[in-house]
Amino acid sequence: MTSAPPQAPALTILVVDDERPIVDLLLRALTQRGFQVQGADNAEAAKARVEADPSIGVVLSDVRMPGQTGLALAEDLLRGRSEAEALEVVLLTGGATADVALSALRARTFDLVQKPLRLNEVAMVVERALASSRQRRARAIRDAEVEVHIRAAEAERARLFERLTASSARLEDANSALAASQRMRNDLLAVISHEMRTPLIPILGFSEILAGDAALPAAEVRDYGRLIHAGAERLLSLIEGALDIVALEHGRGLSPGLPEPAERLLGRVMARHQPAAEARGVRLVMPVGDPALMLSGDLRLLSAAAGQLLDNAIKASPVGEVVELAALPLPQGGIALRVRDHGAGLPPGLLDQLGTPFLQADMSLTRAWPGAGLGLALASRVAMAHAGRLLLQPLAEGGTEARIELPAPPPAAG
Structure with missing residues (x-):
């Protein structure tokens, strides 16, 4: 629905003259013609009225008054006044000389009415002055609303531009990610x-x-x-x-078997990878551990995960180096399957891709790190499936330590 155009409020006329009979005459005559009229008998009182009552749209003032003349009053009232409070000043004079007319023009008064006053002429001038004041105020209201709409449109344009810029940035990011x-x-x-x-x-x-x-x-x-x-x-x-x-x-359940000593399971893992280690000139060692450390869970998957870590360590080790495989108790209970090598350390970017199948830090076919990139992905998932975790950390003396930390199994129900 289209809103109605703004309407300026009803305006009032202020009659200013030091002669009270003239003020009363004009109040009565203009009121009879349907105008809203107020009166003041000096310039200071008039300025106070205009300051207090913004509905005053026309000031009808005598030119010659004691204290401050009507011309000076007009200059004070009109100086710096906004169009939203537009005011028209009509001067009454008994001697409309060229100097008075020029001074009235300079003061930006609306009109000059010659005495003796003819009430019909005064009413016509006042009517035109009121119409001018109304139009100016209504135009100011419209201009203000247009300014508000312009600012709102500018704000919306800026918002849309920001969204467009953000969308363009996201599109560029998406294209980069796609590439x-x-x-x-x-x-x-x-x-x-x-x-x-x-x-x-x-x-x-x-x-x-x-x-x-x-x-x-x-x-x-x-x-x-x-x-x-x-x-x-x-x-x-x-x-x-x-x-x-x-x-x-895809959430396949584990296939737990009977608990087995961790040392025995790691022994089978080491035996399986012994030929590969010998082919690369790497020596495998497994310190004597605690035979009471028992592994529970899907022993095939745990064996495969430990084997993948051992395979990585063998590939990372220079000729003549040692790779250590061990099972250790955790302070909070549970077991850690640990593999240590003394190679060049973790390849750059490998930790960022930990757990991503088939991905390695170097994906070229000429890479120094052979394999399909399944080892860490499998070890990470096997550890999580057993409520544990896979940890990789560099060693101070060089090389890498990989640990599959498994929590202690819950106590059997009595």
Whole structure:
């Protein structure tokens, strides 16, 4: 709904003359013609009335008055006055000389009425003065409302500009993230393809040789069989690791078995990785631990997680270095499966990607850190599935310590 245009309030006329009979005459005559009229008999009283009553829109004043003249009164009333309180001054004079007319013009008065007064003429001049005052005040109200609307529009424009700027920034961020995601996807596909194809090469190549007609020495057949078996185990480990991660991500329950001494489980892990360590010239050690430390939970997954950490440590260690595998009691109860190496330390960016499958700090095919990037992802999820956590921290003497911390199992119900 469109609002009605603003209406200026009803305006009042102030008659100022030091002769009281003239004031009374004009009050009576103008009131009879429907005007609202007030009276004052000197300039100071008139200024006080105008100051106190903003509805006064026209001042009808005698020019010659004791104390302050009507011209001086007009200058005081009109000086610095806003259009929202527009005021018109009509002067009454018995001697309309050129000097008086010029002074009235300079004082910005509305009109000059010659004495002796003709009441109809005074009423007509006052009516025009009132109309002028109303129009000026109404225009000021409209201008103020327009200014408010302009400021509101400017504020809205600024707000929309900020939103547009923020949206543009978010769009740029989204495009950057999309480009980074695309690059990461390409790197990921390249790593997965490389890591899955690599163990297939000896499997297919040596099996093709064995399937041929050529007679091969028994030792060579055993070597080929061993290489095929190693490639198959590597491929199976990769597939099983990926499937375990997917299963844990989808909330697959654990398959707990009977509690087993932690030292025995880690012994099997170390034996399984001994050939890889020897191939890289790395020595594996496991200090004698507490035989009373028992592992509970899904022992297959715990073994796989510890094996992944050990595999990472072997890959990170220079030739001739030692990798330590141990089970330790936690002060608050529970067990920590700890793997320590003395390699170059954590690759840059690895902690930021901890737990992300198939991702490594270096995704290039020429990276110095081989593997598909499943180890930490699996170890992290296995630890969380057992209400524990995976911790990685650099060692002061160089290298890295990886720990799977497992809480003590709840006491059996009596």
